Amino acid sequence: MTTTITPLIAGNWKMNGVRASLDELTALAGILTTGDAPRAIVVVCPPATILAAVARQGATSGILAGGQDCHPAAHGAYTGDIAAGMLADAGAQYVIVGHSERRAAHGETDDLVRSKAEAAIGAGLKPIICVGETEAERDSGRAESVVAAQLAGSIPDAAGQHDVIIAYEPVWAIGTGRTPSNDDIAQMHNSIRRQLVDRFGDKGQGIHILYGGSLKPQNAREILALDNVNGGLVGGASLLAKDFATIISAV
Numbered sequence: 499m500t501t502t503i504t505p506l507i508a509g510n511w512k513m514n515g516v517r518a519s520l521d522e523l524t525a526l527a528g529i530l531t532t533g534d535a536p537r538a539i540v541v542v543c544p545p546a547t548i549l550a551a552v553a554r555q556g557a558t559s560g561i562l563a564g565g566q567d568c569h570p571a572a573h574g575a576y577t578g579d580i581a582a583g584m585l586a587d588a589g590a591q592y593v594i595v596g597h598s599e600r601r602a603a604h605g606e607t608d609d610l611v612r613s614k615a616e617a618a619i620g621a622g623l624k625p626i627i628c629v630g631e632t633e634a635e636r637d638s639g640r641a642e643s644v645v646a647a648q649l650a651g652s653i654p655d656a657a658g659q660h661d662v663i664i665a666y667e668p669v670w671a672i673g674t675g676r677t678p679s680n681d682d683i684a685q686m687h688n689s690i691r692r693q694l695v696d697r698f699g700d701k702g703q704g705i706h707i708l709y710g711g712s713l714k715p716q717n718a719r720e721i722l723a724l725d726n727v728n729g730g731l732v733g734g735a736s737l738l739a740k741d742f743a744t745i746i747s748a749v
């Protein structure tokens with residue numbers, strides 16, 4: 499069965515900008531609403547302090563908002579954390595979970611990532627579940643098995659009934675200007691697709707698999723055209739409206 503997936507391009511602003519980023523959002527909205535409508539679902543995941551502003555501003559231009567992380571609990575004594583329901587209240591429709599910067603710096607395990615994804619689904623959000631191997635894991639020929647284990651542990655069973663998005667981000671490609679070869683990206687995305695179909699059947703055919711890691715205006719067209727690459731998770735290049743718009747139009 500062939501399932502058509504509308505590509506999705508998500509920008510992860512990480513801990514960058516605030517006021518300047520809102521100006522970029524205005525510029526992006528201007529570009530996206532001029533000329534042909536984008537062929538992709540466009541999501542921006544800003545710092546939490548401006549999430550509501552991004553959701554409000556994006557509503558008029560079709561740009562959707564997402565959080566960058568959520569806590570697995572719905573509420574409680576968790577100083578500094580944010581619940582999925584709070585992101586939804588602020589206007590988010592998506593939330594990134596298990597980004598390698600959190601897996602590494604905060605010791606997040608697959609179990610925790612899965613709990614966060616379950617919390618996101620419970621709050622009506624679509625979790626963007628990140629997986630990816632380190633350079634040492636790739637060099638030792640273990641990239642596919644590492645990613646397979648992360649997928650098995652991080653995706654909740656609820657993904658059989660609800661929308662989740664997978665983002666494959668080789669850790670060594672993030673913010674480095676380096677990317678895997680097109681063949682390596684396609685091989686990994688095909689392997690992820692097989693695993694999703696094995697576990698979720700037809701539903702697995704329709705799950706977005708995004709590529710992330712130094713996705714730039716210069717390489718977006720060829721990477722986004724690869725087999726089973728259904729969009730991208732963009733870091734640095736999502737901070738400038740012109741660059742992000744070029745990636746969106748590369749779909």
Ligand SMILES: O=C[C@H](O)COP(=O)(O)O
Nearest residue numbers: 510672673711712733734
């Ligand atoms: O979430 C986005 C990724 O970490 C990619 O970041 P990058 O595009 O700056 O390499």
